[in-house]
Amino acid sequence: MNVLVLGSGGREHALTWAISRSERCGELFVAPGNGGTAAIATNVPVNTEDAEAIIGFARDHAIDLVVVGPEAPLVAGVADELRKAGLLVFGPDAQGARLEGSKSFSKEFMLAHDLPTARYKKCTSQDEAMAYLHEVGAPIVVKADGLAAGKGVVVAETMEDAEEAVRDCFAGDFGEAGSTVVIEEMLEGPECSMLAFLAGGKALCMPCAQDHKRAYDGDRGPNTGGMGVYSPVPCVTPELEEQMRSIMEAAAAATAKDFDEPYRGVLYGGFMLTAEGPKLLEFNARFGDPETQVLMPRLASDALDVFEAVARGSLEGVELSWRSECAVSVVLASEGYPGKYEKGKVILGIEEAEALDDVIVFHAGTAFNADDELVTNGGRVLNVVALADTFEEARERAYEACDKINFEGKQYRRDIAMRAIEG
Known part of the structure; x- marks a missing residue:
């Protein structure tokens, strides 16, 4: 199969690396790619959010599968346009990507399907957000509703921090993403992520991974896109893992009920392991970065086989095997x-x-x-x-x-x- 991977980060290098190891992999392209993908694939100067340009390139190079890495093209509906053009695509359509593109939409989805999560309020003005802050107090979590490259979340220990976070959002620090703010209770416990391949309302879950969001040692400093990660996660007991798996499977089934088109891609569940059990912090509509960089090296199955099955909309007969290291x-x-x-x-x-x-x-x-x-x-x-x-x-x-x-x-x-x- 000739494959085109969209993206330029560490996640996309890891996905390209995994696909390149398949015996079925023919020509492999990455748009736009980076210095690492250039060693195992052909980098091409195609804009990841320009569906027309992607379709043209795919037709000119007989692309059999397009793998969408980043969230922005998914939220922008690139996968929808590629599918309309008859291309096979790994990645959800714009409706499914709203699980990441709008935190308020995601929270409403969780509550509608009894998926455990934190209490919250959606605020569309600074006055409304400030009033709610003073009603509930700190510590509290303030989130820009839209995409903010992993940096639109502030865990505020004090009211001063919470108020500053609200002001930053409505001041335009995150552009349109901050025009609506989600304020939610602060859950306590270790954080952990579980990713799952979704197709046909079914989920195939991957091993857990644990990211390090803060910039400096000891979890100090500002939030980042992620400074390191490891897998598996020793604090996740078999019982906790099964609970998380059940939540992800319920979420997959819910997408089949709620969405007009089947969700075909990866759903990332960000969890807090609370004293009451695992609770969802967020959904992402794609592979995590940097989680992918430890999950792909642990994947013993043929990545291309799995991606193709998901893109075709069925996990029937797909089994995942993982390295024990x-x-x-x-x-x-x-x-x-x-x-x-x-x-x-x-x-x-x-x-x-x-x-x-x-x-x-x-x-x-x-x-x-x-x-x-x-x-x-x-x-x-x-x-x-x-x-x-x-x-x-x-x-x-x-x-x-x-x-x-x-x-x-x-x-x-x-x-x-x-x-x-x-x-």
Whole structure:
């Protein structure tokens, strides 16, 4: 099969890497791709939200399957247009993508189908939001309703923080995404994500993963798109995992009832493991980033077979098998991330890092300069992934690999996966 992957981040490099390992993989393209995807596929300068351009490219290159990586094209309805043109697409249509594109829509969906989640209120003005804040008090969670690249959520410990978060949203910090705000109770417990392949109202769940959202060690600093991740998650007991699986399966069945078109893609469930059991924090309508970077290396099944089955709308006969090893991924970021940062810093040492056993380096924000040197091209630059029989070994190997990679201003957390070891 000839395959086109849409996106340019670490998630898309991991998906491209997994697809490239299939014996059935023919020509492989990534639009627009990055410095890492260029080594295993052909990068093409096609806008991920330009459905007409994607359709034209797919027809010119006999593309058999399009895999949509990021959320923005899904929310914009790109998958809808591609399907209308007769293309086979992995990724939900715009209606299904609203589970991520609108937090209020997602919360209403959860409540309508008795999926456990936090109490909340949707506010469409700053005055309404402030009044509700003073009614319920802090700690509280303030969320921009729309897409905000993983940064539109503030866990406010004080009223001052909560009020500032509300003001930031309505001041336009997140554009149209902040014109509506969701304020919800703060749940307590460890966070965890479970992703599932959805098709025909059925769900095939993946192993759990645990992200590290904050910028600095000890979960300090601002929220980011994710600074590291590991899988499996030792604090998730078999009983908890089964409860989460049941919730994801119920959500999949609900999509078949509520949506005009079948949901065909990945549904990401962000959970808080509370004393009352797992509760949903959010849904995402695509693979997580950086969760994908530990899930794809653990996937023992043929990724292309699975993606094609989902795109065709049936999980009948599909079985997933997973490697037993622990996987740890550390994000190497540009100095200043998630704030302002510079691009164009030359990157060295990736080959030496990947020479270590069971180490894979997925590129997130990289490109080539005029001298054909690999350089930084984003806030999150690389995902350094290591697999091993224990978390101690996987962490040691991942950080050994991180030390071999260098670029000016390299920053990263040094406590990724310590939770898995300390319990």
